[in-house]
Amino acid sequence: MLPTCAKLLLALPHGVVSCLRRCLLTGLGVLLSWCAHAQLEASQWYFGRQAGLDFRAGEPVALTNGALDSDEGCSSRADSLGNLLFYTNGVTVWNRQHQVMAGGASLRGNTSTTQCLVVAQPGSRSVYYLFSPDEVSQGAGFRYSVVEMDRQGGLGEVVRRDVLLHPTSTERVAAVPHANGRDLWVIGHERDTDVCFVYLLTAQGVVSLPVLSRDGFVHQRVQAIGQLKASPNGRRLALAAGTVNPQQTQGIPSVELLDFDPATGRISNPVVLPPARIASYGVEFSPDGTRLYVTDPFFGALFQYDLTAANIGASVVPIPVAPGQAGSTPSALQLGPDGRIYVALTNTTVQAVSVITEPNSLGTACAYINQGVSLNGRRSALGLPSYVQRDLWHFTLKGKCQNSPIAFAFPASYAPDSVRWDFGDPASGPRNLSSLLAPTHTYSAPGRYLVSLTLSLPGGYISTLRRYVDVFPLPQVNIGRDTSLCPGSRLTLNATTVGATYRWQDGSTTATITTDRTGWYWVDVTSAAGCTTRDSLRIRAAPVPRVRLGADTVLCVGTSVMLQPRLVELGTRYRWQNGVTTSALIVNQPGIYWVEGTNGAGCSTRDSVRVFYLDPPTVYLGRDTTLCSTPEQPFMLDATLPGVRYRWQDGSTGATFTPDRSGRYWVRVSTDFCSATDTILVRLYECRQSVFVPNIITPNGDGKNDALQVTGLGTVPWSLVIYNRWGKQVYETSNYQQNWSADGLADGTYFYLLRHAQSTQQVKGWVEVLR
Secondary structure, eight states, rough: OOHHHHHHHSSSSSHHHHHHHHHHHHTTOOOEEEOOOOOOOGGGOOOOOOOEOOOOOOOEEEOOOOOOOSSSEEEEEEEETEEEEEEEEOEEETTTTTTTTTTTTTTOOOTTTOOOEEOOTOOOOSSEEEEEEEOTTTOOOOOEEEEESGGGGGEEEEEEEEEEEEEOOOOEEEEOTTSSOOOEEEEEEETEEEEEEEEEEEEEEEEEEOOEEEEEEEGGGGGGGGGGEEOOOEEEEEEOOOOOTSSSSSOOOOOOEEEETTTTOEEEEEEEEOSSSOOOOEEEEETTEEEEEEEETTTTTTEEEETSSSSSSGGGGEEEOOOOOOOOOOOOEOOOOOSSSEEEEEOOOEEEEESSTTTTSGGGGEEEEEEEEEEOBOOOOOOOOOOGGGOOOOOOOEOOOTTTTEEEEGGGOOOOOOOEEEEOOOGGGGGGEOOSSSSSSOOOOOOOEEEEEEEEEESSSEEEEEEEEEBBOOOOOOSSSOOOOTTOOOOEOOOOOOTTTEEEEOOOOOOOEESSSOOOEEEEEEEETTEEEEEEEEEEOOOOOOOOOOOEEOOOOOEEEEEOSOOTTTTTTEEEEOOOOOOOOOEOOEEEEEEEEEOTSSOEEEEEEEESSSSTSSSSOOOOOOEEEOOOOOOOOEETTTTTEEEEETTSSEEEEEOSSSSSEEEEEEOOEEEEEEEEEEEEETTTTTTTTOOOEEEEESSSSOOOOOOOOSSEEEEEEEEEETTTTTEEEEEEESSOTTOOOSOOOOOOEEETTSOOOEEEEEEOOOO
């Protein structure tokens, strides 16, 4: 489809070309890419379908209050502080209240002209010129109108309209400061010739006699379409000629690079570059003047030329622009006040512009972002606002946070003799000013600051660049003071800040962390603006109170003892198991006693002691018992008590005794003041060749006689049924595994019935459960 449409463009008369071009580009959803960088005079843009961008805060913010509607050419102007003055599409001029300016309706420009341009009259703070080139299908010539801003109560008025300056022109216009630092060269190109015309604008007005120069080819028909741009230093020009050759994959040369002399207005040394594909429309220099960007809306492409290369034409590389995606076709290009190049997109639904974020870099390192800046519901068209490159001079900054150095710089191509920075921070005293080329400044308070850079240029020309700098506050973070942590305690550190992200010393990214360990802890809290604050603390091990009651003890009946920690520490509070809060406790009953000590750090320690009295059942060997005597499972009598002496019936003095035959056994337990004795009758049987069931188990969890261990069951299964004293079955198994421990049953006497699985043998009896 594109080759056919291109043929029509070449074949049709001039009067039809404009309409067809608009229909073609709109129908195809052609998108344009632009990028610009400027002072505050160029900080408010209005373009396209009531779209706009505000650069005063640094990052572009969508404007939706504009009245402008334009397919292509447009321009706007603000004062030195960034306050909007007026904007235009070449046909209508709107004032800062977005109303049609007095005398600003129905001018002879055209919304389908590639460019129009507003410039300030040299030496005046209130007079501006609007230059309107011809549209390709018309014959209106190159005209200008004059706006005086001190009229209509400061809203401005168009006091001269549509003054014919040159009888014929293409759709291009640019302006470059004169070498004298005062005047301005206004540049255009004749249609159907190879002649460039350059008019001088001075404090007295436009000099009527132009400087004429020849370039590399005749600009005819659609070759009259495309942008004209000056390099940042004003010594080079680039233009795109909308040439289309539908018979070839590639078009004929349609990008031209020229030298410009700011002292004479002469244009020379034309270098005609081949387009990488079919046509060209948008052109723009990088801020440092080393790269040239060109768009091909017919092929939906963006290209970069390296102006430092020996063969500039051969240096061209394509920049990927997300081909095939809606709204991915680039068109007009414009450098912005932030040093990035912005790209217009003409798709009927896309509500954004694209952006080249690093235009000084080679190749894809220029970082093209498709639809990188939202227009908040508005749309661009083919064009973007045009500006004088000197008005787009800028300085950059790195950093934006309170109490952190912010680095300032500007392109070396400006080549000033000297500089003076004013950081807009008088509270910083002498540090508010600097004469360094690339200084840093630290703002102690958040807020918006107006920073000025005054450049003293060769020839005595002074240029002052201004921009607002937003300094963002550091997040407020306080995870607490250094602290101590008691053993077994946990501490939660809380860094919660609205809208922030977090990074702790261990890599955690949550707002809080909980720990039970000592050490250094820190957190970096980063606000939504990208400012980071670190807070830290040290957690030490808190001192622990020493609470020692000593060993368990045995007393004689009728005596008492005073329990007290061996070391009573100053500042330690005590609490006993019965709620008493003295450091000592007198007891006269057996039992387990504990005391808890809490020191000034809030740490607690508990110790306990068991008190026995020498009086049965304190000394208790158990009930009389009958059981098997086997070397594998010897039966042991245990009279263990703390701090006492033992004497068994055979004179032995250990805490335990192992019977080796049936008989009556006794033990006497003694202290220095009293003694107690207990006796037990033990019947031992040889059970290796018969089934033997003990008559008692003590399932108290001490690992001794906890389950019913039946001797002599062999390898054939035995079933076991157990009944309580009322004849109710409480347990049954078809294959007893020596594991009945009366779980869930009360102490008492139970009856059992064992049956052999392969014979009629059965064993009955009773067993006592005693815990």
